[in-house]
Amino acid sequence: MIQLLRFLFASSRRLMVLTLAAAVLSGMCNAGLIAMVNAVLNEHAGPREWLIAGFIALVAGRLATNFFAQAMLARFTQQSTALLRRDLVCKIMAVPLSQLERIGAPRLMATLTEDIANVTQALLLIPAFAVNLAILAGGGIYLGLLSPAVLVMMVVFIVVGAVIYRVLIARGFKHLGSARDEEDQLFKHFRALTEGIKELKLHRERRRTYFEDGVKPTTENYAQRNVAAELCFIVAQNWSHLLFFTLVGLILFLLPKVQPVSTHAMTGYIVTTLYLMGPLSGVLGSLSVFSRASVALGKIEELGLTLASARAADEAPVEREAARATTFESLELVDVTHSYHREVDDNHFVLGPINLRFQPGELVFLVGGNGSGKSTLAKLITGLYPPESGEIRVNGQPVTNENRDDHRQLFSAVFVDFHLFDALLGLHDPSLDATAQGYLKQLQLDHKVRIADGCFSTTALSQGQRKRLALLTAYLEDRPFYLFDEWASDQDPVFKDVFYTRLLPELKKRGKAVLVITHDDRYFWVADRVIKLDYGKVLTPTADEEKVLKLSHLDEQEPWAKTSVSG
Numbered sequence: 001m002i003q004l005l006r007f008l009f010a011s012s013r014r015l016m017v018l019t020l021a022a023a024v025l026s027g028m029c030n031a032g033l034i035a036m037v038n039a040v041l042n043e044h045a046g047p048r049e050w051l052i053a054g055f056i057a058l059v060a061g062r063l064a065t066n067f068f069a070q071a072m073l074a075r076f077t078q079q080s081t082a083l084l085r086r087d088l089v090c091k092i093m094a095v096p097l098s099q100l101e102r103i104g105a106p107r108l109m110a111t112l113t114e115d116i117a118n119v120t121q122a123l124l125l126i127p128a129f130a131v132n133l134a135i136l137a138g139g140g141i142y143l144g145l146l147s148p149a150v151l152v153m154m155v156v157f158i159v160v161g162a163v164i165y166r167v168l169i170a171r172g173f174k175h176l177g178s179a180r181d182e183e184d185q186l187f188k189h190f191r192a193l194t195e196g197i198k199e200l201k202l203h204r205e206r207r208r209t210y211f212e213d214g215v216k217p218t219t220e221n222y223a224q225r226n227v228a229a230e231l232c233f234i235v236a237q238n239w240s241h242l243l244f245f246t247l248v249g250l251i252l253f254l255l256p257k258v259q260p261v262s263t264h265a266m267t268g269y270i271v272t273t274l275y276l277m278g279p280l281s282g283v284l285g286s287l288s289v290f291s292r293a294s295v296a297l298g299k300i301e302e303l304g305l306t307l308a309s310a311r312a313a314d315e316a317p318v319e320r321e322a323a324r325a326t327t328f329e330s331l332e333l334v335d336v337t338h339s340y341h342r343e344v345d346d347n348h349f350v351l352g353p354i355n356l357r358f359q360p361g362e363l364v365f366l367v368g369g370n371g372s373g374k375s376t377l378a379k380l381i382t383g384l385y386p387p388e389s390g391e392i393r394v395n396g397q398p399v400t401n402e403n404r405d406d407h408r409q410l411f412s413a414v415f416v417d418f419h420l421f422d423a424l425l426g427l428h429d430p431s432l433d434a435t436a437q438g439y440l441k442q443l444q445l446d447h448k449v450r451i452a453d454g455c456f457s458t459t460a461l462s463q464g465q466r467k468r469l470a471l472l473t474a475y476l477e478d479r480p481f482y483l484f485d486e487w488a489s490d491q492d493p494v495f496k497d498v499f500y501t502r503l504l505p506e507l508k509k510r511g512k513a514v515l516v517i518t519h520d521d522r523y524f525w526v527a528d529r530v531i532k533l534d535y536g537k538v539l540t541p542t543a544d545e546e547k548v549l550k551l552s553h554l555d556e557q558e559p560w561a562k563t564s565v566s567g
Contacts, residue, residue: 019072026065027134032058038268077123097384106187115296122293129286132279139276161243165236172232176295179225233288328480331358335390351536363508366517368533383408412474413483424454443468464490485517
């Protein structure tokens with residue numbers, strides 16, 4: 001609860017103070033109604049006019065202040081939730097790629113969805129919680145005016161009850177934390193379901209194991225933890241009710257034996273005590289929601305701190321428009337190394353030291369076996385990974401943390417695990433639609449996709465066709481350095497020929513530096529250079545490999561020219 005209030009006051013202190021003040025006034029009006037009801041009950045001659053007027057005024061004050069508190073906080077809640085989401089998205093975009101890969105998509109998705117929803121639900125309860133607290137405080141004051149002894153008795157019961165209540169709900173907090181950890185695993189299984197549904201459908205035993213050993217125990221553990229937490233809160237709430245009923249019993253049966261109590265006074269004690277049970281139940285009922293919000297907010301802040309600590313100086317804020325390099329003359333890797341732990345074979349993989357140079361108008365192929373470090377090298381070249389040692393130089397100037405984001409603006413890339421947006425984000429050319437439509441025709445997609453206001457009419461295409469749309473986006477960016485990671489692996493033979501023998505040479509003629517990660521050795525003749533990686537090291541081609549490269553020009557008959565190709 002304290003953590004939640006701290007977040008609220010940090011977000012908007014003035015608005016929160018106004019909201020709580022209105023809630024307290026609403027609670028005070030409610031407490032005044034207790035005294036008013038008690039006075040009317042003991043007015044033998046019937047209610048007087050001032051009592052009726054006072055009752056109407058208190059009811060009006062209660063409704064007006066409660067409406068103001070709830071309306072203000074409803075607006076504030078949605079604004080705070082939107083700001084929280086935007087803040088997390090900005091932090092995620094500002095974190096180095098390697099750190100995001102370690103955090104994992106399931107944890108990020110759970111925080112952006114469930115955690116923020118739990119915080120929002122708790123924020124909406126703040127006015128009712130404050131009103132109930134004010135009623136309890138006002139009722140206690142009124143009870144003290146009737147009988148200080150009864151007030152002291154109530155305070156003792158509340159203190160004892162609060163201590164035991166805290167002990168009871170502490171275990172509930174622990175169960176909620178465990179449930180939240182299970183939720184991360186649950187999102188991991190959900191992601192596997194959506195991304196691996198074809199593989200699950202094709203393999204009955206895999207499907208059964210996925211459900212029986214993954215989804216089923218995780219959902220059961222999640223439910224059990226939540227039920228255990230709720231049971232702790234229910235036991236604690238019933239404990240508080242037991243104390244209140246015990247207090248009522250003592251007032252009814254023990255107090256008259258200790259001191260004389262008039263019927264008027266006894267009625268006031270009992271009515272006030274029973275009236276306060278409703279607000280008490282409301283306060284205690286809110287605690288389970290606040291507990292979930294506290295756990296969720298802790299996860300959000302934990303992720304936020306992780307993201308903040310992981311943020312490097314090379315990551316530009318979203319609000320800042322990064323400068324773009326106007327010229328590109330050369331890119332050099334000088335003794336660049338990068339290392340990481342590979343879980344598959346439980347060893348430490350080291351890429352490098354790498355010494356390479358790229359220049360405009362050059363077409364380079366990068367080849368090597370699986371796990372040789374090709375994709376890692378591509379991320380180093382594009383600035384997605386900073387080198388652990390050595391340096392990258394652009395136009396002879398080193399790439400540092402201060403200019404790494406500017407360095408990344410040199411590249412248009414289609415990675416093997418690319419994401420295709422449904423719009424041409426960040427492109428604002430007035431003739432964008434017409435230019436894009438021309439590329440669609442050249443990529444043989446004009447019969448399936450249209451461009452309107454920078455948006456694709458559909459992205460529900462085959463993987464090969466989606467890669468062509470990603471290539472179209474890269475074309476429209478018109479940057480000096482192009483990188484393609486196994487782009488042709490999902491293309492049909494005809495369009496694979498188009499890619500290697502027409503599209504890549506066209507980029508080269510336009511003065512672009514092009515790096516292609518590929519296994520298609522029959523097209524090596526297209527490249528100016530072929531770089532081979534073997535377990536993180538750049539190898540010099542053997543005599544046999546040089547012979548293959550020299551003979552491969554025999555296939556230089558542009559097979560695409562034998563087939564009718566539009567564009």
